[in-house]
Structures are given as C-alpha cells and as structure tokens.
Amino acid sequence: MTSRPGAAPVADHASHGEAAPNVSNPQITLRVSNVRKVFGTLEAIKNISIDIADGEFVSLLGPSGCGKSTLLMMIAGLTQATSGEIVLAGSPVHGPRGDVGVVFQSPVLLPWRTVLDNVLFPIELLRLSRAEYRGRAMELLKMAKLEEFAGALPRQLSGGMRQRAAICRALIHNPSTLLMDEPFSALDAITRDDMAVELLRIWQANRKTVVFVTHSIREAAFLSDRVLVMGRRPATVIDEVRIELPRPRHIGMTEEEGFNRYVRHLRKSIEASHAS
C-alpha cells in the first residue's frame, strides 16, 4: 500500500534510467564491490563484496567492533571507502543522497519535537512538503501502533516505542533501502523479541531492501533472507547463509528445529572465525 515501486521521491532520477555498466542483474539494488576501509594504519574492512537484491532482508552478523557498522555508514554515504565501490539503485555512492533510511542503535529522536514532528524531520531536511507527507507519517505511526502518541514528546515514550518511532522516521521519505545499525541492542530482551516481530510486520507491508547489522545470532536468523557472517578485524565476509524459513514469520518459529539448525550453523561460523 505504501510502497510505490520506483517512486522513491528523493531518488537520484538522473542516473535511474541509464543502465550502470557494472550492474548486470537488474534485481540487484545494492552492490558492494571490493570495498576496503583503512583508518590510519588500521585495516578495518578488507575487501568486502556483497550483492543485495531488491526487497531482500540481509543481516550482517558479527562481533562488536568488527567493522560492520562502518560498512553500513559507507552505504549511507557518511564515510568514504578507502578503495572499492558501492552502487545503490544504479548509481555509485559518494556521499549522503537521501534515498536511504537509517536506524541507529539509539532512537536519536529530537527531544523537543513531538513524535509526528520527529517522523517528519527527514522531510524537512530534504526540503520536501511536510503537508504532503503528513498522511504517510500518520499511516506509518499507525502501523507501528503509535498513532495515539503522534503528539507526545519522546520522553513520554518507552524505549521500544521510541525505536519504533525511529523506524517510522527512517521510512517516511519512502527510501529504497533501510539501513539498521544494531537497532534493538539497547532494548531489554522481551522488548527486543517484540520489536523483531514488529519490524517484520512493517517490512512485510513496505518491502524495502534492508541491511541489518546485529551481533545477535537469533535475531539475524529470525529476521533475514540471508545472513552474512563477518569476521573480526580486518572485517570480511566469512560465511553466507540463506535462511529459507517461510514468511510471514512468527516468534514461535524460534522454538522449532529448522530455526535452531540455522542458529547452530551461524554460531559455528562465528566460533570458527574466532579460532583462526
């Protein structure tokens, strides 16, 4: 209902029509090619290549401080890769371009703005019409079960509600891709499970390409179509697991053997990376 294919209002339309030479598969939304990142003398990311299909939910799973957040920031255009290329929706990423939504570890809502005004904040920054997006904002809040709190200030919300508002904000401008940087790691375990279910529900309705950074094996397995396991510094993809559990997924699935087989496999991959 809210997803308008190819109608991302802020997307870089100039390069949309022409076929980028290095995108062979038209279904690929995000292509990371041979990306390397060096901070001073420290090699944080070593030669990562990832293809992510349109509408795919991909998790980057790895220990804290393994460079997965850095990769996410490079996709968002906030950090430049030392070498290699990132191509999003057909055009290379050289800086922030407004066609991605980002959710951080903390909700980073502006405390002086109401929930609705926080959700509309990207619209203001992108110099789009607030009036035009107000309806969409309310729709998103309704989907996140926050419509009653549209006029509330962030401090009146619980941690889980704040993070749901942050997800609404990341979706408001109908971005092609949603980047999530350990979005639930600051929440308690019970809220965290709820949030995973909520996120899938919202994603099911919007069907964005999602890159989800996490250090929780179960979270990655439950949410994703595909999990990329990343090793410690310098970060590189050490394993790739396709999660072929049916959708829509429900929390009961995490009790089942099929799910646990994936969890065991992912855990082994991570342990192997530690041993090496």
Add this chain to the structure above:
Amino acid sequence: MRAKLQASLKNAAWPLVTTVLLLAAWEIAVRALHIRSIVLPGPIEVVQVMVQRYDLLFEHLWPSLYLTVLGFALSVVGGIFVAVLITYSEIVRKGFYPMIVVSQVIPKVSIAPLFIVWFGTGTMSSLLLAFLIAFFPMTINAAMGFQSVDEDIDKMARTYMGSRWQIFWKIRLPNALPYIFGGMKISITLAIIGVIVSEFVASQEGIGYLIKLAGGLLDTPLMLGAITILSIAGLLLYWLIAEAEKRAVYWQAPIDAAGGPNA
C-alpha cells in the same frame, strides 16, 4: 493543577520556615544581647527603615537594575554570538576558546579601576564591567550546548542531507537552549555583582553607591535595607529567567534546585 500548587507550596514551606526561624533568632539575639543598631540592627528595624526610606532606595535601585539588565542582555547576545563562532570557526575555537577559558581565572572585579581610567566614572564603566563578568559563563555554556550534539543525531541529519544551516537551527540551537538558560542564571547574578562593584569604586548613584554612602555614615540599618532590596531584585530577575526557561525548554522534566526532579 491543584495538586501541583499544593506540591509547590509544600516545597516552599521548608525554606520559608527556616527563614522565619532565622529572622526570629536574629531579632531575639539583637534584643537580648542589647546589640547597638549601628553594629547590627534587628530585621524589624531594617524593614522599618526600608518602609520609611523606600523612595531613596528605589531612586538608587533603578539605575543599578537598568545597568544590570542591559549588561546581562549584552552578555547573552555577545556570548551566544561568540559561541557560534567557536562552534563553526576552527580559528576561533583553537585560537581564542582556550584564552576565554583561561581568562576565567582573572578576578574580573579587579579590572574595575582600570575601566574607570579608560571610560571615566559613571554608567559606561558599570555597564562594561557587568557585561564582562556575565559574558564568560554565557559564552562557555552556549558553546558547550552547541557542541554537545549527540554524534548519532548529527549522522542522522547528514543522512538526510541536512545542511549546516538546517543543522544549526533545527538541532544545535534547541540542543543548546538548556545550556543557554543555565548560563543566563549564572550571568544575571554576575551582572549584578559587576554593577555593584563598579558603583562601589566610582559612581554618584546606584545601590552600590548607596551602600557605600550608608557605610560611611555608619547608617547600618540603611545599608542592610539596601542590601535587602538588592537581593530581592536579584531574586526576581533570577525567577524571571527560570520561568522563561520552563516555557522555552518545555521538553525537559523540571529539575528542582532543592533536590532532584520533582514529579
């Protein structure tokens, strides 16, 4: 609303009771020990003097108040302006900010005689001293507020291609408001000190002048009366800022100075 009023009355009750008890102790001590009025008059006598000579007191209060408010206002505007420079100009931040911080240790009142050499006795010196004293905490607080923006908020804004201008008006400025009001509360009391000190040194009017004059005449009750009216004026100014803060920084749960957040 009624509960809120009751709570604030309850909060006010304690300091009110202790104040009344202290004043009573003072009055009783002065009477019981037969302390001469020239040394220490009782609070009742001070109030009597204030009522009798209110025209004299107000005549001298107004110029002091006027200069205090003006010096304070200038320090707020100047402090915020310099804080913006500190935030956005590397030259100012690296070259001048350390200087501003270090200059905090200079007792500003010691400059008062120098100002009189430069600007003569009178309002200009008082105004400048008030401004100078109030300016530093204002600047440092505002600069802290502008710069203490959460790193992820900054990243979030840049993701959506927020311009410097947008980030300043929509993020840095509101983020700095609580700091700015904190600075204003410090600055208003310092502006009063600046004015009074410069009136001590050289002036023909103002509460500072009156206090010095009464001291010279050994009119202790008048001195205490002048100090009292000055304190009341200072409290009122502080209260005005605190009220403005409550309205401007509406998103923060109010912090009760007497102890912790009041529910």
